[in-house]
Amino acid sequence: MATCEIISVGTEILLGDILNTDAQFLSQELAKLGLSVLHQSTVGDNAKRLTDLLTEASERSDIIILSGGLGPTPDDITKEVCCSFFRKELILHKPSAEKIENYFKSKNREMTENNLKQAMLPVDCVIFENNNGTAPGLAMEKDGTHILILPGPPRELKPMFFECAVPYLRQFSDKIIISHNIRTFGIGESNMATLVNDLFDSSNPTVAPYAKDGEALLRVTAMADSEAEAEKLCEPMLAEINSRLTDYVYGIDYTCIEEAVVEKLKNRKMKLATAESCTGGYISKRITDISGSSEIFDCGVVSYANEIKHRVLGVSEADLNEFGAVSEPVARQMAQGVLRLSGADIAVAVTGIAGPNSDSTNKPVGLVFVALADKSSVWVEEIHTGRKDRDYNRYVTGSTAFNMILKYLRNN
Amino acid sequence: MATCEIISVGTEILLGDILNTDAQFLSQELAKLGLSVLHQSTVGDNAKRLTDLLTEASERSDIIILSGGLGPTPDDITKEVCCSFFRKELILHKPSAEKIENYFKSKNREMTENNLKQAMLPVDCVIFENNNGTAPGLAMEKDGTHILILPGPPRELKPMFFECAVPYLRQFSDKIIISHNIRTFGIGESNMATLVNDLFDSSNPTVAPYAKDGEALLRVTAMADSEAEAEKLCEPMLAEINSRLTDYVYGIDYTCIEEAVVEKLKNRKMKLATAESCTGGYISKRITDISGSSEIFDCGVVSYANEIKHRVLGVSEADLNEFGAVSEPVARQMAQGVLRLSGADIAVAVTGIAGPNSDSTNKPVGLVFVALADKSSVWVEEIHTGRKDRDYNRYVTGSTAFNMILKYLRNN
Numbered sequence: 001m002a003t004c005e006i007i008s009v010g011t012e013i014l015l016g017d018i019l020n021t022d023a024q025f026l027s028q029e030l031a032k033l034g035l036s037v038l039h040q041s042t043v044g045d046n047a048k049r050l051t052d053l054l055t056e057a058s059e060r061s062d063i064i065i066l067s068g069g070l071g072p073t074p075d076d077i078t079k080e081v082c083c084s085f086f087r088k089e090l091i092l093h094k095p096s097a098e099k100i101e102n103y104f105k106s107k108n109r110e111m112t113e114n115n116l117k118q119a120m121l122p123v124d125c126v127i128f129e130n131n132n133g134t135a136p137g138l139a140m141e142k143d144g145t146h147i148l149i150l151p152g153p154p155r156e157l158k159p160m161f162f163e164c165a166v167p168y169l170r171q172f173s174d175k176i177i178i179s180h181n182i183r184t185f186g187i188g189e190s191n192m193a194t195l196v197n198d199l200f201d202s203s204n205p206t207v208a209p210y211a212k213d214g215e216a217l218l219r220v221t222a223m224a225d226s227e228a229e230a231e232k233l234c235e236p237m238l239a240e241i242n243s244r245l246t247d248y249v250y251g252i253d254y255t256c257i258e259e260a261v262v263e264k265l266k267n268r269k270m271k272l273a274t275a276e277s278c279t280g281g282y283i284s285k286r287i288t289d290i291s292g293s294s295e296i297f298d299c300g301v302v303s304y305a306n307e308i309k310h311r312v313l314g315v316s317e318a319d320l321n322e323f324g325a326v327s328e329p330v331a332r333q334m335a336q337g338v339l340r341l342s343g344a345d346i347a348v349a350v351t352g353i354a355g356p357n358s359d360s361t362n363k364p365v366g367l368v369f370v371a372l373a374d375k376s377s378v379w380v381e382e383i384h385t386g387r388k389d390r391d392y393n394r395y396v397t398g399s400t401a402f403n404m405i406l407k408y409l410r411n412n
Numbered sequence: 413m414a415t416c417e418i419i420s421v422g423t424e425i426l427l428g429d430i431l432n433t434d435a436q437f438l439s440q441e442l443a444k445l446g447l448s449v450l451h452q453s454t455v456g457d458n459a460k461r462l463t464d465l466l467t468e469a470s471e472r473s474d475i476i477i478l479s480g481g482l483g484p485t486p487d488d489i490t491k492e493v494c495c496s497f498f499r500k501e502l503i504l505h506k507p508s509a510e511k512i513e514n515y516f517k518s519k520n521r522e523m524t525e526n527n528l529k530q531a532m533l534p535v536d537c538v539i540f541e542n543n544n545g546t547a548p549g550l551a552m553e554k555d556g557t558h559i560l561i562l563p564g565p566p567r568e569l570k571p572m573f574f575e576c577a578v579p580y581l582r583q584f585s586d587k588i589i590i591s592h593n594i595r596t597f598g599i600g601e602s603n604m605a606t607l608v609n610d611l612f613d614s615s616n617p618t619v620a621p622y623a624k625d626g627e628a629l630l631r632v633t634a635m636a637d638s639e640a641e642a643e644k645l646c647e648p649m650l651a652e653i654n655s656r657l658t659d660y661v662y663g664i665d666y667t668c669i670e671e672a673v674v675e676k677l678k679n680r681k682m683k684l685a686t687a688e689s690c691t692g693g694y695i696s697k698r699i700t701d702i703s704g705s706s707e708i709f710d711c712g713v714v715s716y717a718n719e720i721k722h723r724v725l726g727v728s729e730a731d732l733n734e735f736g737a738v739s740e741p742v743a744r745q746m747a748q749g750v751l752r753l754s755g756a757d758i759a760v761a762v763t764g765i766a767g768p769n770s771d772s773t774n775k776p777v778g779l780v781f782v783a784l785a786d787k788s789s790v791w792v793e794e795i796h797t798g799r800k801d802r803d804y805n806r807y808v809t810g811s812t813a814f815n816m817i818l819k820y821l822r823n824n
Binding site (some may be wrong): 013014015016017018019020021023024025026027028029030031037038039040041042043044046049052053056060155172210237274276279280281282283285287288289293294297298299300301302303304305307312321341342343355356357389390391394 | 425428429431432436439441449451453454455464465468499567571642688691693695696699700701704706710713714716719720753754755767768801802806
């Protein structure tokens with residue numbers, strides 16, 4: 001299997017000014033191609049240190065993928081250093097130069113001489129056209145080592161990777177790798193492991209557990225000569241896992257639980273409304289992150305203050321006084337209230353203590369009531385996250401509400 | 413100046429399963445200590461490759477900071493490999509062993525023999541106590557090279573860094589570095605540069621521009637023998653920048669624009685309400701991200717559907733039909749409607765096309781109307797982000813609303 005390494009170039013990463021999401025993206029995508037990434041490195045815009053790193057990398061890896069440092073300013077040196085490392089000369093590539101000139105014309109901006117630096121390319125390279133910026137990327141080879149250079153900004157790097165780098169990299173991988181993620185909610189990673197422990201020994205497909213943001217998922221990965229064959233290897237394993245974890249599995253290959261909610265409500269042509277206290281709009285934000293959610297979502301109310309819970313949602317003042325805002329009856333009435341107000345088919349409501357501090361009642365941080373109402377009934381779950389982390393508590397509260405919707409849809 | 417490098421250990425980072433936020437955190441904090449980070453690397457849980465990397469790192473850096481691979485399982489090898497690299501023997505550290513035993517007792521969980529692996533420490537090291545987990549960290553030195561080992565999970569790494577690593581690292585830095593971020597909204601990075609271009613040549617303090625999520629900020633950094641002296645160097649520069657960019661600056665050292673909004677509304681004892689269409693709750697979510705926001709936030713309505721805009725917020729049906737949901741009159745009436753409903757002092761409302769696709773009217777993606785209402789007037793801004801990126805458009809819409817609140821508070 002060809003080995004691959006990733007070099008991110010940019011002083012701003014070393015200073016911690018930007019988070020290196022490119023390295024994660026490239027690692028994920030290279031794994032899908034069956035290429036094994038054994039090193040990630042970051043180095044500043046410094047010719048000596050980049051050259052040293054290229055020397056080390058070329059001794060241990062077949063393919064070196066660099067990102068960043070393709071800009072028009074003199075401190076952008078990635079291409080120049082790589083070409084000098086491979087002893088390749090840079091010459092002006094006319095089509096790229098024209099593209100850059102046209103780009104500036106179309107934006108009504110003056111092109112400076114600097115910008116043509118981006119059109120300087122080595123003679124015998126594969127040029128990666130940039131459809132989202134001015135810097136072309138490239139791939140070149142010497143003595144069996146391959147160097148690929150991509151622009152740093154994710155909105156340029158990602159499309160170029162799929163459009164140009166993937167076709168180039170196919171030559172190194174004679175196997176196809178397919179992964180499926182079985183997503184669960186409400187079962188801890190260790191409980192899940194107990195139920196499927198023996199499957200972790202399987203070698204093709206492999207099965208591996210991941211925990212993330214209060215969810216546990218299982219990744220099933222198969223390697224074969226063709227996609228169809230790899231899928232066929234996955235199938236029985238997916239079925240087996242599904243049968244063992246059936247109460248917890250909410251779907252396969254969703255990127256997040258709210259995506260499952262939107263899709264399943266769409267299929268049922270049902271509308272959702274939300275009433276939020278501690279999450280402050282985070283639940284409706286996550287629903288509306290999904291493009292096309294307008295088909296299933298009409299209305300949300302963020303009733304942060306008690307008065308709004310009473311006046312807009314019709315929660316009983318007596319119950320607010322007797323049980324407090326964070327209570328089962330209030331969650332129930334919030335869900336019923338927003339259901340009436342919106343005319344949706346179902347509504348979820350949440351009220352809880354997100355933290356880091358409790359409210360005046362001294363109820364524990366992480367206590368949340370989540371209610372789901374339809375036109376004939378309401379159902380409330382009480383959760384205790386056991387954490388004081390505001391972001392985590394708000395996120396998990398939302399996921400719990402989404403999971404209740406999915407359970408409701410399975411049973412109704 | 414001592415040079416420092418960061419080694420992240422973990423196959424899950426190389427597979428792209430987790431984003432390496434530790435490296436960013438460490439880089440930022442090391443820069444504040446005046447330590448210069450010239451390399452970041454990531455390697456899997458593999459003894460040979462980690463040893464090779466330590467060899468390279470010790471040749472080029474004074475201080476090597478490792479994170480990850482301190483867990484109780486056999487594939488966690490960071491500490492073992494580093495000690496073997498320094499030829500230091502690991503022995504059981506009784507106080508750490510007791511702490512681990514007590515940890516398991518307190519959680520009513522069985523401790524396995526494995527867990528005591530975490531209490532094995534080299535004789536002559538500085539032990540970093542872990543108050544948020546079972547794995548202690550450590551610092552050790554040989555022939556002038558220092559190795560610091562920290563646990564991987566951010567909620568363990570961050571407090572240990574501040575409590576233990578910072579005091580240890582102070583010996584390498586005789587200077588204090590202070591930074592202040594001047595935050596602006598509504599001026600592009602290049603326009604900002606034109607106004608303050610000459611200041612970028614200053615050497616102490618330095619001035620550097622950053623662009624992030626539709627905002628531009630200037631970082632002023634001074635180095636001196638004491639904090640007071642560094643602050644004194646910053647002061648005149650901050651004043652100068654403030655006077656040049658006065659229309660755009662919303663504050664210094666805020667972590668985000670919503671933090672400024674919450675603080676300034678608190679100071680004025682004013683309440684805010686929100687009515688959101690395209691942002692779907694993202695604006696109220698960002699406000700309620702800020703702990704203590706309940707003092708200034710009562711009520712938000714997410715009126716995704718036209719019917720809700722009309723029925724709950726009182727937007728005129730005729731205007732909805734004539735101008736469409738994404739229009740100046742609708743934004744205006746949404747803000748007025750939620751102001752009435754909530755009884756707040758001011759309200760913001762947004763309606764726009766977040767993308768990636770337009771609605772049935774074919775208005776351009778990225779067109780948004782943002783309204784701010786108080787009890788006597790309404791003011792609407794029309795923005796065109798020029799992008800099709802749904803996340804970006806929703807984020808920038810929120811920031812524009814927050815900036816309008818800040819402008820309102822400056823003028824009223």
